[in-house]
Amino acid sequence: MKFKSAVTLLFSAIATQLSAAPIDPQNIQFIGPIGQNIQTKPHHTGHQSAIVNTLINKLSADSPSLEVFGEQVKWQPLADVNALTMGGLQALKLEFSTSRFVQGKLTLAGIEKAHVFLNGQQLDGKSAYQLNAVTGDHQLLIVAEQVSDWKKVAVDFTGTAEHDQLNFTSKSTKALSAKQLFDAPTISAISVSPDANYYVATQQHYQDNKGNAALRDTVLYNEDGDIIYRLNGVRANAVSWRADSKVAVFVQNKQLKTLDIKTLKETVIAEDLDGASGFKYFNDNTLIFSWTKTAPKGDKIVKHYKGLEDRWSYARNITQVYLMDISTGLIQAVTEHDLSHSLKDFDAKNNRILATRSPKYYAAPAHYMTELVEFDLNTNSSKVLGQYGTFNDARYGNDGIYVTAGAEFGNGAGRALDEGVLANNYDTQLFWMNTQGTDIKALSKKFDPSIESFKVLNNGDLVLKAVDEDRKKLYLFDESKNKFKSLKTKMDVVDKYSVADKRSPVVIAAGTTASTPQKLVQLNVKNNRVSTLWDSQPIAYKQAEIATLEEFNFTNSAGTEIKGRVYIPHGLDKNKQHPALIYYYGGTSPVSRGFTGRYPFNFWATNGYVVYVLQPSGATGFGQDFSAKHVNDWGNRAADDIIEGTNAFLDAYQFVDKKRLGNLGASYGGFMTMTLATKTDMFSASISHAGISNLTSYWGHGWWGYLYSAEASKHSYPWNNSKLYSQQSPVFNADKVKTPLLLIHGDADVNVPVGESHIMYTALKMLNQDVELIEYKGADHQIFARDRRFQWWDTMLAYFDKHLKDEPQWWQHMYGK
Template sequence: MKLKSAVTLLFSAIATQLSAAPIDPANIQFIGPIGQNIQTKPHHTGHQSAIVGNLLGKLSSDAKSLDVFGQTIKWQPFEDVTALTMGGLQALKMEFSTPRFVQGTLQVSGIEKGHVFLNGQLLDSKSDYQLNAVTGDHQLLIIAEQVSDWKKVTVEFKGKEAHDTLTFNNKETKALSAKQLFDSPTISAISVSPDANYYVATTQHYQDNQGNKALNDTTIHNEDGDVIYRLPGVNAGTVHWRKDAKELVFVQNKQLKTLNIKSLKENVIAEGLAGASGFKYFNDNSLIFTWTKQAPKGDKIVKHLKGLEDRWSYARNKSQVFLIDISTGLIQAVTEHNLSHSLEDFDSKNGRILASRNPQNYSAPYHGVTELVEFDIKNNSHKVIGQYGTFNDARYGNDGIYISAGAEFNNGAGRVVADGVLANNYDTQLYWTNSDGAQVKALSKQFDPSIDSFKVLNNGDLILKVTDEDRKKLYFYDESKAKFKALNTKLDVVDRYSIADKRSPIVFATGTTASAPQKLIQLSVKNNRAKTLWDSKPIAYKNAEIATLEEFNFTNSAGTEIKGRVYIPHGLDKSKQHPALIYYYGGTSPVSRGFTGRYPFNFWATNGYVVYVLQPSGATGFGQDFSAKHVNDWGNRAADDIIEGTKAFLDSYQFVDKDRLGNLGASYGGFMTMTLATKTDMFSASISHAGISNLTSYWGHGWWGYLYSSEASKNSYPWNNMKLYSEQSPVFNADKVKTPLLLIHGDADTNVPVGESHIMYTALKLLNQDVEMIEYKGADHQIFARDRRFQWWDTMLAYFDKHLKDEPQWWQHMYGK
């Protein structure tokens, strides 16, 4: 870390009072006059906030100068300012760092009318501003409208306590911030034309003055990357191209439209299609789509449940497949049934449509069934190809149908685990079946990654997105050679992809690595080389301080290698002892290597924590033997792996303080946190988000409880395996908990009802154990909204700072003593 200049303001306490300390003018940058001929100041116009707000972004940037009405003005040290007054507006800027949560009062004198911003947020006051700064790098910006004498302008800071200090600097690098990780632009959807000459991308970002509203921009680009057209209000993921790449279809402002890519002329096909979605070209003259009819609201007093599916709010809605004629807008129903149909694929040349539906079937072990049905629109007939307990997707292929499903598909056609071992059907395999479903070939028995999605190319080959250990990768499947080949996207986690199905296919994909933010790449399948088309790093992460990533694997006591990785904070002094956070899921999925997300490991490292992420036994992507360890385990092997892994981590990373370890997980990972609290006291503080405390109540009440349990608790029920449902439920072992525990839950969580945390909270409160519970009002299983996300991230870090750094002030500021 290179500091051009730095000075630390230290404050001495006299009794309980701290005196304000002036900020050295050498640490303040000045710019002005901004618009020196402006006579009417913003506060006289009636549009003050808008005028100042529009200027804020430019002044907050790293730019050394500002062009205003054709005049270039430069930032300069405040100590060099000699003018008493000047026209237009002026601004002061200060950059500082805080090694911990800091509170105090900022006193601004000599500015009669001004606006003070901390990291772009307006501080509401007139002269004394309450400053609360979390760990990291910060910017204070003061925009002045009226100053009588700049010689009399001073800025002072008074810390609340002796440790509340600011280090002013002009660093070349900046610590990652929460706003940076959440607000920065990303490509949220992508669609490439069949000839690869055009692509449609939706870019999303957030900014302070828009609150929780995402700002989206959908643009059509030519092969040089130039924007040739905009589609406001359209998501690129819903755009579909005609086979000849001359036209695309989309929905905009409740109108179904086509766009001629050469003339850029739009044509409205139909309106008033509420509930319709997934429009695709069936052929040059018609579109195929799914149309959902909402169920009647029903009785206002009671609801008579018609089955276990009625726990799902959408269960009584009906979705069917339709065709629409492009020239007239005439609509034809393809499917008609008392069951909803999901469109799987279609073959317009032969007039075939592949759909799936789910008749009610509660028989063990799946407690659900999927019928794959083929509709022949030429003969107005249909046939059931098969009925399956495990099923994901189906697509037409060469002389048959490709299907992705669990290992138990078609009486265990994909199994490679030993006899007597229950396979984990969340570990998805690839199959081929002939057109009547009589012949089935398992194609991925020797392929360890789990298949997330796939697309069939015109020649019968496939592009697949898979879970490959803790990565989300793309693979090419050569149908003639029956071989899988990894595509070299240079991304750890592929978010989205789209294919130009040419003779030599081209793939467009977005994604990240564990240490680099999102990119858009273009890859030729033939030469397997990728080039970057768009990169968010120079846009939003220039000079960002990013943690050092190290792979860390160990072999557990059962002889199984457990993969993991460690994030080491930028510039960490390894001669000292540091706190660490251990993160896991423990369920069927590994913790992916995404750069950011709901649990931002790089951000935790910025806050001074070494972060160890591990993949306990039972996760998909490591082969069927590994994933099968999840079945009927519910925390035994996974807890052992986490405990053993943490010990191995401490042995290898001597600069980690074994007495300052925090652990956390969400959903099944929240269940693991509660389970670990009953098995070990090696952690100093624990957080469970949306965790399960009682397997029986989750099985019977959670939206997916009984279906998830059909794999996680296969063939086990409260009446035939009471040991699993009771002894492995954390609440039945609550008296063993000694670690301080924070329970976080959305009070509208349908997946894992909030009662799961209430149950554990009640038990630990009655046991007089150190437990806290935070509910997010109106939040479901995940925290999505921007303001809640920031508050949620702060809550977790404040809790760990309190227990692992002996710094309770942040938590007290948020929730009181």
């Protein structure tokens, strides 16, 4: 067969049967012999798979050569191979691109014994292999054990249809892949010593042969970045330091240990403390920790509920705070009580502890109460400092206590709203109060970001992590000036951070920008200078094609600016029309600018979609006025924002096809997707993941439904506002839905029970509407496991390809016709 192009694989059709198309040997790279003196081939041993699999990572690397037993072997075009036969093993590499889902048959000729891998996954077969390749760049590796004549070796591909083509190119960049985004190494936990001379970091990654199990490596570094010690089986965030930074404490293999940093000697303090966690140095001689007693399983036939909280699987477990003498291991209970206690802070100098507990309380709002309790170890006494309907955290300051809570904390002390406007207490504010709990001052009324966490420095200042619009940033709160100062981490989203405060404050932080993968940085708080300690980009993304990011904001019909951003696929031809995906949440949080995550915008762009992400009214991080719009809205203003925003987006981006728009959201965003389907037909396909279809059933059945509704439906209940609970529930308007809808749900979801999707599915089926329901067995509210994550991502893209690209083959491959 003659080749019309050395770049593109072509097919010839005979009637309806497609003929095999030999792949040009110039598009096939060859390496060999690999270990030419090997006489016994892998298939003659009992370890064939292991021997071959150990080669795959090295063969798949972007390297021109391989060193085997001291000999250098280079890749070369298969066309240049003249040998009839050779010793050892040989390998072929094919790198190709697909502009859509491609399927067909790969056939090998002339190789008696071969192992075939597509993107690291081994394919079943002997001489013929089914090839299914999603949109993107791919690598096919063939390890040959037995070839009698290399001049007779050929690789053929037969596509199932004429559009099933493999494109061979010589481009130096690579499209982002699902495996790349999920498997790439990340820093999952960090802990810095008080003097900043050391830090512990846990790095994790995934690989094919380990399935869903993350590979973790926890390492102790000095300030120069040198490896000092490895802590196998330990998470860095569970490593705590003595005040002098000379000793660290951690749990390893069910043993509580200390590590002397100078001698690197480990000492076992105690063993088999099941349920114990959060060990910290109370002072040089004492540890403080929490210890949970798991409740008995109880009656096998019935469960007598003891309150609304009893729906939570952990509600009957009891957690208390304990002290342990390091030299003897003797343990002393601090907070024995019939209610669990959560340790918030301690002050060893004055022998006092701050903890919270939650007595049953269903009054409205917020149907929940937190008691802040101080325990005096000198007198073995305790006092309740206050009872609060909104409460997040508390820490000792120099002359009082810092608290984070909603604006209504302290009888509305944190409110920066007009009279009569209900505050969204998920918008977290900062307060100070005296140690008696009688004097409360709001510190963040003029600070729009919502505070997630904070660390009190020795001088009384704070390092805070705050949701700032769609970013998660670090700030310094200067106590003396009552001012917030942005810390320049050069990251959009700080995932994790740890603070050292023995000398000048230093922060170790890990995070990303919207367009760059994770880094680990060190920040000097005093001069606000940052340096990079570790960067995943050159490790896993050095050739990656990243979407172009553009900020896109508009002013809605109510006069409020709605922020957003647009991801434009790499190399997009703006002279053509392209499909687009619109993503939102609509609940109490903005959609983060993280580089990747459960909803990977950069990956969607790689698959040819322009992606518009917007932040509808009601999200935290934009100020109290903005977040208050969430209260008692349930899809009204937020839906209008999404519709208006999509129209503004279409006006601004003329290369987006108005007839090929997809929209999707999860949880409250899933509710928004269902709501939008009842309000507009502007979308061509919609996806709701774990969405709410009936506000009443979610309110009463979701584990935290009644608590979330205390803000989202403040003062409203099915008996006093049936209109809200019915007419603003999507299922009550199901007859208005005209858009194809995919419902996705974990069948073990306790947050938004799977029945919420079943209710909408039932309604739309009876209405003869185009609806699909995919359940993930054993999955809760989020899809975490690696294999399910890949399948889930594929499901969403396959569904949109079917409806927005008129390419149903991927969906049909996964779920049939």
